[in-house]
Amino acid sequence: xxxxxxxxxxxxxxxxxxxxxxxxxxxxxxxxxxxxxxxxxxxxxxxxxxxxxxxxxxxxxxxxxxxxxxxxxxxxxxxxxxxxxxxxxxxxxxxxxxxxxxxxxxxxxxxxxx
Amino acid sequence: xxxxxxxxxxxxxxxxxxxxxxxxxxxxxxxxxxxxxxxxxxxxxxxxxxxxxxxxxxxxxxxxxxxxxxxxxxxxxxxxxxxxxxxxxxxxxxxxxxxxxxxxxxxxxxxxx
Numbered sequence: 001x002x003x004x005x006x007x008x009x010x011x012x013x014x015x016x017x018x019x020x021x022x023x024x025x026x027x028x029x030x031x032x033x034x035x036x037x038x039x040x041x042x043x044x045x046x047x048x049x050x051x052x053x054x055x056x057x058x059x060x061x062x063x064x065x066x067x068x069x070x071x072x073x074x075x076x077x078x079x080x081x082x083x084x085x086x087x088x089x090x091x092x093x094x095x096x097x098x099x100x101x102x103x104x105x106x107x108x109x110x111x112x113x114x
Numbered sequence: 115x116x117x118x119x120x121x122x123x124x125x126x127x128x129x130x131x132x133x134x135x136x137x138x139x140x141x142x143x144x145x146x147x148x149x150x151x152x153x154x155x156x157x158x159x160x161x162x163x164x165x166x167x168x169x170x171x172x173x174x175x176x177x178x179x180x181x182x183x184x185x186x187x188x189x190x191x192x193x194x195x196x197x198x199x200x201x202x203x204x205x206x207x208x209x210x211x212x213x214x215x216x217x218x219x220x221x222x223x224x225x226x227x
Contacts, residue, residue, distance in 0.1 A: 041219075041220075042218070043217045050211070050213065097213065099145065099165075099207075100165070100207030100213070101146070102148060102160050106157060107156075
């Protein structure tokens with residue numbers, strides 16, 4: 001069963017704690033992405049990666065960190081430096097190279113920080 | 115910088131009528147234009163896409179048109195049904211790195227019974 005998975009579905013943390021969100025794909029995609037979505041809002045790019053051991057900051061990278069040690073995995077850490085971490089986090093993957101490609105999304109993780 | 119503008123932000127139509135959502139992009143190097151549907155609390159899913167060498171594409175009740183000269187593209191949904199109620203996002207491939215997408219802000223489509 002090919003696809004992209006995220007865990008957990010819901011996550012609750014206290015303010016001041018770091019938390020890591022998991023994202024795994026078995027689509028053999030080179031590119032992976034993390035987006036943040038606030039209620040009633042659009043998709044904002046946090047980080048993206050085109051290849052293992054390389055990643056780039058998106059539009060709202062402050063307070064977040066990522067790693068890409070394996071092609072299949074792209075975990076996101078929400079650090080205590082992120083001022084408003086409560087949001088819906090979506091991971092996506094796609095082929096890369098010229099031409100533009102569909103992004104496949106995971107089911108998302110809803111993070112609540114109190 | 116690159117951006118995609120999407121209008122309207124909310125669209126309410128009577129069931130059975132047609133709905134049209136429009137997007138304008140800034141980067142003339144964009145060559146891939148997908149449309150995604152996101153139901154409440156769910157992930158965005160691709161419903162139709164078009165490449166720059168094509169002017170129109172249809173899939174049953176859904177169609178997308180592209181005007182490269184004017185740099186705009188539109189989603190057309192005919193014979194709307196209650197299950198079409200959702201948020202729709204347009205996107206355009208980035209001219210800087212083709213695998214990235216630049217996203218519109220979304221349109222909330224409401225189908226009135």
